Every structure is written in C-alpha cells, then in structure tokens.
Amino acid sequence: MSSPWIQGLRSVALEVPDLAQAEAFYTGTWRLEVAHRGDSVLYLRGTGGDGHLLALHQGTEVPRIRQVTLRARSREALDAVAARVVAAGGTLLAPPHELTRDPAGGVGLKFRDPHGRIFQVVHGDSRQPEGPAVKDRPIRLTHVVLNSHAVDETQVFLQQALGFRLVDRTGIMAFMNCDRDHHTIAIGISDNDALNHIAFLMPDFESVMRGGGRMKDAGFPIQWGPGRHGPGNNLFNYFIDPFGVVIEYTAEVEQIDDGYEAHGPEHWKWPPGRVDQWGISAAPGAALKDAQRRIFFATNP
Structure with missing residues (x-):
C-alpha cells in the first residue's frame, strides 16, 4: 500500500x-x-x-x-x-x-x-456480503479521473493530504495510487477542472465486451474502445450516459505494490496511429472529448 x-x-x-x-x-x-x-x-x-x-x-x-x-x-x-x-x-x-x-x-x-x-x-460504513462476481455486471468502482488546469498542484495536494503517490505520468494524465489498484484517482491534464470519467470494474474481458454490445443495442454506442491501456494495463470501453457523464467498463486492472517502477511520458508512447496497446480502435472522438469537460463539481452540495 x-x-x-x-x-x-x-x-x-x-x-x-x-x-x-x-x-x-x-x-x-x-x-x-x-x-x-x-x-x-x-x-x-x-x-x-x-x-x-x-x-x-x-x-x-x-x-x-x-x-x-x-x-x-x-x-x-x-x-x-x-x-x-x-x-x-x-x-x-x-x-x-x-x-x-x-x-x-x-x-x-x-x-x-x-x-x-x-x-x-x-x-466503518456498512458492507454487503461479497459473493462470486456475476458475469456482465459491475463489481465496484476502480478509479475516477478528474481534470485539472494545474496538474502539478493537484498531484501535490493528493500526495500531501491523502498520501497518494504518483505511479505513472503520460502526456495527458497523472496516475495516483493508494493501494493495490494501479490507480484510484487519475488527473487529466486539461484547461478545466471537470469530471473526466468514472470507471466500473467488470469481472472479465467477456463482460467488458458484452457490456459494449448491450450499450450499443440500447442506443449508447462505444465512444472509445475496445482497447487496453498502457498505465494500468486495463481493458476498456467508454460510453456517455443519458446526461453527458462519461463512464467506463474496465477489467484486468494491474495490481501493484510499493516496488512498482514509475514511468514518465517518454516511456508511454505508441507507434503513429495508436492510442492504446492494441491499436484496434480510433482515438477518442469529439463527442467524448467534449463530454469529458462538461460535468463540474457542485459549489454547494
């Protein structure tokens, strides 16, 4: 940890x-x-x-x-x-x-x-009995990504206030770790402080893919994916919910310990035309990028 x-x-x-x-x-x-x-x-x-x-x-x-x-x-x-x-x-x-x-x-x-x-x-919040994972259903949240117009300041705050550590940084994101999941909070390098997306952990590869098909059938097409990220090594499919919130189905999130070696942007580079390990999907489109900068924190929740 x-x-x-x-x-x-x-x-x-x-x-x-x-x-x-x-x-x-x-x-x-x-x-x-x-x-x-x-x-x-x-x-x-x-x-x-x-x-x-x-x-x-x-x-x-x-x-x-x-x-x-x-x-x-x-x-x-x-x-x-x-x-x-x-x-x-x-x-x-x-x-x-x-x-x-x-x-x-x-x-x-x-x-x-x-x-x-x-x-x-x-x-000390109450928990429910945790049984076997159920195919095609989210288990828990694995991470949330928050945009920042001042990523270095946000990173330092998370380190000082909550004890997080920087585990990887790409040209667009800083990944912050607190326990076994590679990252629990990531900071999107941006010109705003909006919610970027919320990631839901699925049981396996099959569930991420079937979830993508189910969402497409319901009128919510995959906005980015399927793919496998670099930092975190996780599978992904991204969607926009009915209100403009970006949500992700993910699985196989890398589990790390204190011995994990952090890397910077020079390490996390893909060949031309790729934005993940597989290179199957195109880069995120304008609709997704726009949604990732529209949901802001309430001032008086």
Whole structure:
C-alpha cells in the first residue's frame, strides 16, 4: 500500500436532471442494483462489498458531480486526513462525524481541494456480503479521473493530504495510487477542472465486451474502445450516459505494490496511429472529448 490513510474509492455522487431516467439507465442498461431510496436520491450498488457505488440526486437541468467518496483505513486515519487537508491548502467542510444521512452509515469527513473538487472520506460504513462476481455486471468502482488546469498542484495536494503517490505520468494524465489498484484517482491534464470519467470494474474481458454490445443495442454506442491501456494495463470501453457523464467498463486492472517502477511520458508512447496497446480502435472522438469537460463539481452540495 502507498497511502497510510486511504484504502480505495467507494462511490461517486452525481446530480442528474431526471432521477427516474437515471434509475432506468443505470439498473436496466448499466446493470447496477438499487441499494436504497431516499428523499430525491437513489443509491445504486454493484456485486461487490460496497454498500453503494453511485448516489444519484435529483438536480437541475445541468448535471453535476457532488463528491468523490474514498474509504479510510481506520478511524484514526480520518483525523490524520482532516489535519493534512488543511495543511495542504484544502478546506475542511465537515470534520469527522456520524454519517446519519448516508444509508451506509459510518463516520466521515468532507473537504474541498484548492480547485473546488469535493471529497468525502469514510470509515466503518456498512458492507454487503461479497459473493462470486456475476458475469456482465459491475463489481465496484476502480478509479475516477478528474481534470485539472494545474496538474502539478493537484498531484501535490493528493500526495500531501491523502498520501497518494504518483505511479505513472503520460502526456495527458497523472496516475495516483493508494493501494493495490494501479490507480484510484487519475488527473487529466486539461484547461478545466471537470469530471473526466468514472470507471466500473467488470469481472472479465467477456463482460467488458458484452457490456459494449448491450450499450450499443440500447442506443449508447462505444465512444472509445475496445482497447487496453498502457498505465494500468486495463481493458476498456467508454460510453456517455443519458446526461453527458462519461463512464467506463474496465477489467484486468494491474495490481501493484510499493516496488512498482514509475514511468514518465517518454516511456508511454505508441507507434503513429495508436492510442492504446492494441491499436484496434480510433482515438477518442469529439463527442467524448467534449463530454469529458462538461460535468463540474457542485459549489454547494
């Protein structure tokens, strides 16, 4: 493990303009399950142990991201993060407290980073029994990619506040690690601070491919893929949901330890015409690139 405080990514909260439409898409097409219903909010889970992966809130016409929720290694880790967030230049929005409004419960804190991104860190939240993976259904979230107009500053903040480490950097992205998954947060090098995409872990190659076919049949074509990334070595298919949020089916994410050797942009280069290891798919098109810069963090979640 690299971070002494953060175990991994638990969930992402979004505001959507039509909660009923969101439920139909994310249960019927994306294949999550309803974990809990609240007042104008819906919590959806995968087949893994997390109580929920997505919290979908009824919002206005403009979809937004409310927060990214990470899981702490211990209750003591929450206090350490609270102190380090402030020291690193972030703003503590809520100190460690009982999460009575979250159906998964536990203790958590909330903070805003120097560029307006909102994170929650939780410990002791309820888990569901984790059985065998189910074909063609998401297990958990594996990573979230957040754009940054100041990637070096964002990288330093994640290192100082949360104990992440840089494991790889390409010409377009910095990959940040906290545990076994190659990256849990990646920073997209950009001129904005939008949500780039959310990645859902599938059981295997077959599930990533069948998911691509199912999404295509439902009117949501693959925007990029199928392919295999360089950093992380993971399989991918990218899509745009009904509200413009970029989501990814992925599998076979590289598992690393503290001995992993980091590489820079000079290492992660492909032959002309390729943008991944396989070279089957074309580069991401304008629709995907546009969607990856449209979903911003809410200012008052």
